[in-house]
Each structure stands twice: as C-alpha cells, then as structure tokens.
Amino acid sequence: MSMTASPFVIGLRQLPYYDSLQTPEALASWFQQRLAEGLCEFDHSDLEKGQETLLGQAIDQLPNDRVRQLQFDMRVGVVPAQHNDDRFGAKYYDTRPEYLDAVVDRALSQLGLTQLNTLMLMRPDPLMDVEATGRTLDAIIDSGRARRIGVANFLPAQWRHLQGAMQTPLACQQMEMSIARSQMLFDGMWDSLLQDNMAGLAGSPLWGGRIFENQLGQVLKAMADTHQVSPAGIALAWLNTIPGQPRAVVGTLRSERLQSLAHDAGLTLSRPEWFALLEAVRACRVP
Numbered sequence: 001m002s003m004t005a006s007p008f009v010i011g012l013r014q015l016p017y018y019d020s021l022q023t024p025e026a027l028a029s030w031f032q033q034r035l036a037e038g039l040c041e042f043d044h045s046d047l048e049k050g051q052e053t054l055l056g057q058a059i060d061q062l063p064n065d066r067v068r069q070l071q072f073d074m075r076v077g078v079v080p081a082q083h084n085d086d087r088f089g090a091k092y093y094d095t096r097p098e099y100l101d102a103v104v105d106r107a108l109s110q111l112g113l114t115q116l117n118t119l120m121l122m123r124p125d126p127l128m129d130v131e132a133t134g135r136t137l138d139a140i141i142d143s144g145r146a147r148r149i150g151v152a153n154f155l156p157a158q159w160r161h162l163q164g165a166m167q168t169p170l171a172c173q174q175m176e177m178s179i180a181r182s183q184m185l186f187d188g189m190w191d192s193l194l195q196d197n198m199a200g201l202a203g204s205p206l207w208g209g210r211i212f213e214n215q216l217g218q219v220l221k222a223m224a225d226t227h228q229v230s231p232a233g234i235a236l237a238w239l240n241t242i243p244g245q246p247r248a249v250v251g252t253l254r255s256e257r258l259q260s261l262a263h264d265a266g267l268t269l270s271r272p273e274w275f276a277l278l279e280a281v282r283a284c285r286v287p
Contacts, residue, residue, distance in 0.1 A: 006041040007265035008236065008248040009073065009201060010034065010258065013043075015051055018253050027058035033255060035069050037262050043174075043201075043249050045075040045122060046103050052110035059112050071117035073201075075152055075174070076103050078122045093125040097136035104145050119146040120174060124158040134165025141168045150174065150201075156192040163196075170198055177202035177246055179238050180211055180281050190244065200246035202239050208251075211235055211281070219280040223273060232257070233264025238277055241268045 021027045034040070044051070059067060077100075081091045104119065119140060121133075137149050150172035151159050163170050173193055177184060177200065184190045193200050206212075212220060212231055220231040227234065236248050250261060269277075279285055 006039050006071070007262060008039075008205075008250055009041045009043050010039060010253070011043040011203075011249045011251045012051065012055070012253070013045070013047075014251055014253060015054075021253065022054070024054065024057035024061055027054060028061035030253070030255070031058060031062060031070070032066060034258065035066050037259060039258060039262060040069045041071040041073065041117065043073045043075070044107075045078075046107075047075075047078060047080055047122075052107060056110045056112045067113075070113070072111065072113060073118040073120065073150075074104075074107055074116050075120045075122040076100065077125060093123050093127070095121060095125040095128045095133045097132050100133070100136050100140070104140055108145060115144055116146040118148050118150050118172065120150040120152050120172070121154075121162075122152050124151075124154050128162075130161055130165045134162060138167050148172070150198075152201075152203075156189065156196075159198070160196070170196070172199040172201055174201035174203055174249065176204045177239070178205045178207045178211060179216065179235060179277050180207040182278065185242065190242070194244050200244060201249055202246040203249045205239060205248035205250060206232055206235055215283060216277065216280040219277055223269070223277075227267060229264040229267060230260045232261060233267060234269070234277075236261060236264065237267040237269050238274060240266070241274050 015021060021030055044055070059070065062070075077093055077095050079092050079094050081089050084090060084092065104116065108114065108116065119137070140146050141149060148171035149166070149168050150170060151162065152174040154162075154173060159170055159173065175184065175189075181204070190200065211217065217231070220234050223234045224231045227237075229237075239246050239248055250258070252258065275286060
C-alpha cells in the first residue's frame, strides 16, 4: 500500500498539556481535521505509554478510511525512572527482544492499529545484543507489525553495527536538528545518513521556540515578511532547503499553528538566505 507523505510529523509528547484534547471525542475531531489537511504522520514514544488509552479511544471513533490514513511512528527502548519498580529506580535502556515484542504488541492493541508506520530505537543501548535485536526487528517487519525500522540519536558506527545484523534496511534517523542545532551538517553525520540511504527526521525544529528570540528571531521575521509566510514556516524551509530534506517533527498541537505550517510547507530558501539564518544564530560570519 502506498503511503501519502505528510509535509511534517506531529509529535504527541505534549498531548497531556492540552486540556481541550483530553476526551476521545475532542481528540477524534482533532485527528479528523489534521487528516483533512494532509497531516497524517504522528510521533509517539514508549515514554508516553499512559496516552495510549486516550489515543486508542479517539482512533476508535474515526471512520475506517481515516484510520487507514493514520501513520504512527513509535520510538521505543527507554524506560523512565517512574516505570522502574526496582529499589534503585534508575532510568535505563531496553532493547531486548522480549521488551521490543511486548511494547509493540501493547501499543498496537491499545491504539487499535494493525501496523506502525515506523518503529525507532530511541537511543543506542550499550548493553544491546545486536544480533538478537536485529533478528527481532526483522521479525517485527516480517509479521507486518511495522512498515519500517529507524533509529534515533545513533552515531554512524552504531547504526551500521545494527544494520549489519539485519536484513531490513534502516529507513531513518531522528535527532535534534534546527537552525540552532546544525552541527550534523558539518561533522559528517548528515553525509553518513545520505550515504546509507536513510532519511532524516528533525526533532525540536523550532528549538522550543527559542529561535524566535534575539537576532535570529529578527531575521526570521524579516524573511517571513518577504515570503509572506510565518517565521516558523521559514524555520522549516531552512530544513527543507538542505539536500535530503530532513522532515520536521513539530511539537505543537494547536490547530491554527499546524494549519499555518501546512500552508507554508514546501518553501525553500535561497543560498544567501539560508546562510543568513546560520550567521544570525551564530552571531558571527561563517568561516
């Protein structure tokens, strides 16, 4: 089945902080609006497993044709301290086969879906049995429980080690990436992704709103006025101009902001504009 590409991914991490979306009816209506706007890809993690009941209840209210449009990405492999009931209470990483199988089965059951769009390992696990984890990820693909496998916050040697234990090609890497966090474009990380035919997902593309402050904010506003889009639209256009076009994972759930970003999607910047934003955030000329 071919999948419609969403112009950006909507992260659901902030869902508990939106009082207006805390009923299945309200959340189902919100999903309907997003799908009508062509926004069909959503990012969820095992850290937020308490949300899955509400999400599942909302998805259950959607018509079948809308449910088929939903693309859920899920990041797994980090167990927060509050979910660790041993006496030490440490946050830890878990990429064991039994953990991965259980978390995928639980998420699909509670969400009421038959397949995840992307299953991503959230962090490189120093205790990973790479061969066992690789076999498990392949089995998850073979069983149809996920369409593709990705990683997050891995270094090239780490994803290549995992890839060597898998038959399934790794599809993507998610990492913090924005005008203010661009080191991967200069240290070889982005080139390694492209060389390995992996897509990039840019987490925190607006740097928690801080990119709209100070000199960078002024330049974003000026460019937004020139292009008749929002400053946030310019920030995503900065990403869209990069060869390979990393796709933003945005954190807002406000309908009006998502509509604005969808309206502005597809814009690219000129080379001088792109570097002007880089200079603004660095507060100095590029070398």
